[in-house]
Amino acid sequence: MSGHQTAEPDLGVLAAQVLFSVQRELFTALAEQGFDDIQPRAGAVLAYLRADGIRASELARVSGQHKQVIGSLVDDLECLGYVERKPDPGDRRAKLICPTERGLLQMEAAVSIMRTIEERHAKALGQQEYAAFKTALHRVADLQRKVQDRGHRGRHRPVAHVRSRGLE
Amino acid sequence: MSGHQTAEPDLGVLAAQVLFSVQRELFTALAEQGFDDIQPRAGAVLAYLRADGIRASELARVSGQHKQVIGSLVDDLECLGYVERKPDPGDRRAKLICPTERGLLQMEAAVSIMRTIEERHAKALGQQEYAAFKTALHRVADLQRKVQDRGHRGRHRPVAHVRSRGLE
DNA sequence: CTTGATAGTCAGTTTTAGTGACAATTCGAA
DNA sequence: TTCGAATTGTCACTAAAACTGACTATCAAG
Numbered sequence A, B: 001m002s003g004h005q006t007a008e009p010d011l012g013v014l015a016a017q018v019l020f021s022v023q024r025e026l027f028t029a030l031a032e033q034g035f036d037d038i039q040p041r042a043g044a045v046l047a048y049l050r051a052d053g054i055r056a057s058e059l060a061r062v063s064g065q066h067k068q069v070i071g072s073l074v075d076d077l078e079c080l081g082y083v084e085r086k087p088d089p090g091d092r093r094a095k096l097i098c099p100t101e102r103g104l105l106q107m108e109a110a111v112s113i114m115r116t117i118e119e120r121h122a123k124a125l126g127q128q129e130y131a132a133f134k135t136a137l138h139r140v141a142d143l144q145r146k147v148q149d150r151g152h153r154g155r156h157r158p159v160a161h162v163r164s165r166g167l168e
Numbered sequence C: 001c002t003t004g005a006t007a008g009t010c011a012g013t014t015t016t017a018g019t020g021a022c023a024a025t026t027c028g029a030a
Numbered sequence D: 001t002t003c004g005a006a007t008t009g010t011c012a013c014t015a016a017a018a019c020t021g022a023c024t025a026t027c028a029a030g
Helices: A011-032 A040-046 A056-063 A067-079 A101-125 A127-151 B011-032 B040-046 B056-063 B067-079 B101-125 B127-151
Strands: A083-087 A095-099 B083-087 B095-099
Touching: A011 A040, A011 A101, A011 B011, A011 B101, A011 B127, A040 A056, A040 A067, A040 A101, A056 A067, A056 A095, A067 A083, A095 A101, A101 A127, A101 B011, A101 B127, A127 B011, A127 B101, A127 B127, B011 B040, B011 B101, B040 B056, B040 B067, B040 B101, B056 B067, B056 B095, B067 B083, B095 B101, B101 B127
Parallel strands: none
Antiparallel strands: A083 A095, B083 B095
């Protein structure tokens, strides 16, 4: 991004600051609650898990990661007891990634922590202002992703490296 | 993050979507304008460059990256002709990372592209709404970073990998 | 039944992050 | 001023993650 000068940081820089600091707070809190064997990286899977299961290729799409990365993340999370692979009844090629009991507990904990974080911001900004902010953020995210898809039709484009986290 | 269910995505998920799609659009546009030899990763340096120079350790702080990473990024950018290292007049230990002429052109291009992106969102949301949104985002980012610093005092915590971009 | 696309995995290469140590320098306190 | 602690940037090394290409199995359309 271009946060040049001492001037005001741009949309990308701000998004990066929010992302990484929220991510850090979330995983620190999760670790304190006993989920100390998962890393932010696993968020590509955990954030999009559903109780009724989701396909690996769907995870790759929504997270913007290569399917190989999703595969290895699921391997790890399966060893750690967070998810399990079940055959997809509707498609014998596919497997459903389903949360285990521990996975469900993690999901609930993550939702709760994120709610706490957002409530803190809502108090700081005011409930209405925060609600408007989040609505706007949602619209910006949607609009921005649409533009992206228009540009690179078909090409697989793992959004960059989250690794690249210093980036914006 | 926890974007569980089909429910509404949380702050982290939204920030990630914005970050990575903005990042992709920015670097695609930069490439089209001739800056096709830099990657999003280099944003950790480029986004915080200043015409009068900035220290590597300062870059490490603001970008949340290890100083070794900054060092190798600066190595690359120096080879590519975007920056140069100059001795810091005020501290003989330090070196100032200064943009070259090409670096300045890149900075201007990035600022211009980001302005275009933000103007698109401002038109979609309405100028006033977008301005309020960005102010709120700024406050959320500041507040969130403060909380982080409170928790991990002193510890160096490279905010994660931007690479980890699928993450939330 | 053939063709083409999709789902998931395997193996291998390359890139990047993370760790510890180091010399040079600065700063603060005795 | 002199000593010790902290800081700046770099080097060398290890660990981890991303990327590439290929491959089987399955589906879906004609």
